[in-house]
Amino acid sequence: MRDIPEQGSLPAYCIEAVHSVQCSRSYRMESAQLCLCLTGRTLDQNLKTLEKNRNFIDMAELRADFLDPDERSHLNRFPALAGIPLILTVRKDADGGQFRESESIRREILSRGIQGNYRFVDLEGDLDDISLEETIRQRGARIIRSIHAFDGIESLAAQKIERLRRKPDDIPKLAALIKSTAELNQLIQMQDRLPEGDRILIGMGSYGTVTRILAGRLGLFLSYTSTAGAEAAPGQIDPETLDGIYRFHRIGPNTAVYGVIGNPVAHSFSPGIHNPAFSRLGINAVYIPIQVDRIDDFFPLAERLGIKGISVTIPHKQTVLAHLRSRNAAVDATGACNTLVRSDSGWHGENTDVGGFLAPLAPHIKELSGKRATVIGAGGAARSVVYSLRKEGCSVLILNRTPSKARDLALAFDCRWGPLNTKGVSQAASFNDLIVQTTSAGMALHSEEDPFPDYCFTGQEIVYEIVYTPPVTPFLSRAIAAGCHTIKGIDMLIAQADLQFRLFTGQPLQQDRNPGTGNDL
Ligand code: NAP
Numbered sequence: 001m002r003d004i005p006e007q008g009s010l011p012a013y014c015i016e017a018v019h020s021v022q023c024s025r026s027y028r029m030e031s032a033q034l035c036l037c038l039t040g041r042t043l044d045q046n047l048k049t050l051e052k053n054r055n056f057i058d059m060a061e062l063r064a065d066f067l068d069p070d071e072r073s074h075l076n077r078f079p080a081l082a083g084i085p086l087i088l089t090v091r092k093d094a095d096g097g098q099f100r101e102s103e104s105i106r107r108e109i110l111s112r113g114i115q116g117n118y119r120f121v122d123l124e125g126d127l128d129d130i131s132l133e134e135t136i137r138q139r140g141a142r143i144i145r146s147i148h149a150f151d152g153i154e155s156l157a158a159q160k161i162e163r164l165r166r167k168p169d170d171i172p173k174l175a176a177l178i179k180s181t182a183e184l185n186q187l188i189q190m191q192d193r194l195p196e197g198d199r200i201l202i203g204m205g206s207y208g209t210v211t212r213i214l215a216g217r218l219g220l221f222l223s224y225t226s227t228a229g230a231e232a233a234p235g236q237i238d239p240e241t242l243d244g245i246y247r248f249h250r251i252g253p254n255t256a257v258y259g260v261i262g263n264p265v266a267h268s269f270s271p272g273i274h275n276p277a278f279s280r281l282g283i284n285a286v287y288i289p290i291q292v293d294r295i296d297d298f299f300p301l302a303e304r305l306g307i308k309g310i311s312v313t314i315p316h317k318q319t320v321l322a323h324l325r326s327r328n329a330a331v332d333a334t335g336a337c338n339t340l341v342r343s344d345s346g347w348h349g350e351n352t353d354v355g356g357f358l359a360p361l362a363p364h365i366k367e368l369s370g371k372r373a374t375v376i377g378a379g380g381a382a383r384s385v386v387y388s389l390r391k392e393g394c395s396v397l398i399l400n401r402t403p404s405k406a407r408d409l410a411l412a413f414d415c416r417w418g419p420l421n422t423k424g425v426s427q428a429a430s431f432n433d434l435i436v437q438t439t440s441a442g443m444a445l446h447s448e449e450d451p452f453p454d455y456c457f458t459g460q461e462i463v464y465e466i467v468y469t470p471p472v473t474p475f476l477s478r479a480i481a482a483g484c485h486t487i488k489g490i491d492m493l494i495a496q497a498d499l500q501f502r503l504f505t506g507q508p509l510q511q512d513r514n515p516g517t518g519n520d521l
Contacts, residue, residue: 030252032215033058033222035087036239037232039066043078049227050082056239061087061122061224063232064109065099072109076116087144088113089122095148096175096204096233107132114139122146122173125164137167144200146173153183157190165195171221173200177234178207181290181297187211188304191218205235206266206291212237213288214305216251223248245275246286256285257305258504261292262313267444269468269490270311273497277509285505295319302342309504310340311497317380324349333391334383339500350503353384356496357466358392360487364462365434369393374431376420376452377438378405381466385436386413397431399424401439401451425454435479436464442473450474457482468493 036057038046050060062078079086090106090113091097099106107129114121114136121136122144123129136143145164149156156176164172172194178184184207191201198221203211212235215223226236242248260270266289274287285308292298295316302310312320317336321327324337325346331337337349365371371394375382378400386409389396396415400406403419410417416431418424428435441451447470457463463479465472468489472480479486498509 030216030254031249032220032251034239034242034248035222035224036060037063037224037226037230037236039063039226039230039232041066041068042071043067043074043081046078047081049230050084053227053239054084056243057084057225059085059087059119059222061089061232062118063097064088064090064113065092065097066232073112075109075113079117085119086117087120087122088116088118088141091122091148092124095124095146096150111135114141120144120171124148125159125161133166137169142169142171143167144171144173146175146200149174149176150204151177153178153186157186161190161193162195165197168197171198171200173202175200175202175204175233176208177205178203179205180207181292181294181301184208184210185297185300185304188218188301191220202233203235204233206264207293208235209237209266210288210290210301210305213242213246213248213286214251214257216248217253217255217257217286217305219253245272246288247275247279250284251286252284254284256283257288257307258285258309258311259288259290259307260311260313261290261295261298261316263291263293263315265289265291265313267469268313269493270497273494273509274501274504277501278505281505281507283505292316295323299323308342309500311500312338312340314380320349323347330354330384330387334387336380336383338496339503341503350499351384352496352499352503353381353492354388354391355499356492357385357388359495359498360491361434361462361464364485364487368434371395371433372431373397373434373436374399374428375415375436375438376400378402378409379438379440382438383409383412385438385466386415389434389436390414394434395431397427399428399452420451422454424452428452428455432458432461434462434464436466437473437475438466440467442470442475443467444469448474450478457484459483461485462487464492465489466492 034057036053038060040046090099090109092099118141120142125145125147147159153176176187184203187203200221201211212223225239225242226232228238260268268289271287278285317338320337327349330351331349334351337351339350339352341348373389373394374397375385376399378398386396390413398406398410398415398417399420401420406417418427439451441449457479459482461484463484464487465476466489467473501509
């Protein structure tokens with residue numbers, strides 16, 4: 001699964017930074033190993049996959065349960081062809097694999113396969129076969145002793161995980177399908193029950209992403225990765241993204257952790273913005289997406305990981321307020337917080353949507369005071385937009401599909417309000433120096449929708465669309481066609497991220513602009 005958008009949708013300077021990281025990989029001191037799962041039907045397919053990803057990984061796991069049966073007889077030749085440390089695994093379907101034949105055939109495959117030079121063999125915790133284990137050790141391979149829990153974290157907690165390491169060289173491995181932030185906390189705490197030494201902990205599914213990226217920070221032996229469309233387990237991230245965006249091999253016990261919380265959050269652009277900036281500035285830090293269902297369960301996780309700063313997105317911008325030790329005026333005025341910074345006394349909250357909204361306007365309008373603006377929408381983002389405009393002395397008309405919400409917002413900030421229909425169109429005719437579109441109509445799944453189709457642009461308006469996926473919505477496209485000055489959602493996103501990055505690090509997000517190269521956003 002790709003957890004972040006295609007690089008093509010990111011600003012050019014982010015992509016450059018990612019490439020510069022990919023070209024300068026001479027580290028790997030304290031980081032975890034990155035292990036590519038090979039799930040092809042033939043050994044030849046697997047070799048091709050390995051070749052394409054060799055630069056990003058340290059080792060690979062041959063998932064022999066995915067192989068066509070007639071390929072199995074060549075298993076022992078694969079390590080020499082692969083030329084990289086390998087794990088041999090034949091995973092049963094009960095443990096999340098593809099193998100559905102008898103247990104004796106499975107052991108036979110493992111016994112014959114180990115005649116090749118595999119460095120590791122993955123055996124399930126409930127597999128007792130002393131002769132097989134001795135053969136593996138005699139061949140100089142280490143045993144990864146694994147438990148896979150797809151039926152809830154409780155079933156994993158109830159097992160004797162302390163005894164997974166039977167010989168000093170064994171590597172205990174826990175893998176659980178994680179269905180909530182609370183379960184993620186439980187899984188990470190289970191690490192304390194595993195004996196000291198090399199160990200593996202995998203949170204499967206979108207809630208488990210933290211464990212896949214932060215293996216080095218958690219002191220784990222490895223993290224598994226797979227190419228898009230060839231996942232061996234739910235929630236795996238592709239090697240290029242892990243290495244390029246998250247700089248997996250630079251993450252160690254002292255790496256500072258930042259991130260974005262939301263639900264869902266996998267689509268977030270923010271890791272592709274903050275991580276290249278850390279890289280460019282040589283800061284030992286990583287920025288990760290963290291799926292959070294109950295906000296209360298995020299804070300124990302933050303303590304455990306020593307998280308220093310967080311971006312907050314839907315649906316937590318309000319629920320997070322109860323956890324703040326201090327906040328700035330914009331948070332008080334909007335009732336929304338999109339940035340958390342950890343201080344010695346607790347969490348400090350800010351709202352960078354306010355400054356992030358205003359910054360891209362500056363080149364278009366010198367003075368907002370006395371101008372008349374229409375804001376379409378009355379949700380969380382509209383609140384920050386309306387507050388920003390009123391703070392600068394702009395008169396505001398709020399139009400919303402649900403007019404009562406427009407009225408409530410208008411009362412809070414002394415604005416005019418109306419419905420999002422023909423009546424709203426005539427009201428907007430006298431509030432059209434600036435038109436700001438803040439509804440989610442036009443975004444991703446609703447990308448055909450135009451929330452204000454009856455409004456005809458004069459071409460004189462400044463039109464600001466805050467939706468950033470797709471880069472041009474139908475609403476913005478009409479405004480461009482009418483000759484309006486336009487501002488895109490990505491400009492606001494980058495501007496608010498810049499303010500967050502300054503709060504996190506004290507430094508600007510962007511490189512100094514190169515004279516003569518124009519706008520590097
Ligand atoms: P929200 O609180 O859920 O509010 C959604 C708003 O959209 C409400 O006013 C809702 O109207 C309206 N709406 C939804 N579907 C609509 C439709 N089909 N036609 C007309 N109106 C519709 O969401 P939010 O936090 O304000 O976010 C809104 C958008 O802003 C999202 O796309 C988000 O990604 C974007 N955003 C961008 C940035 C940036 O940096 N560029 C920052 C923040 C947010 P009702 O009240 O009638 O339901």
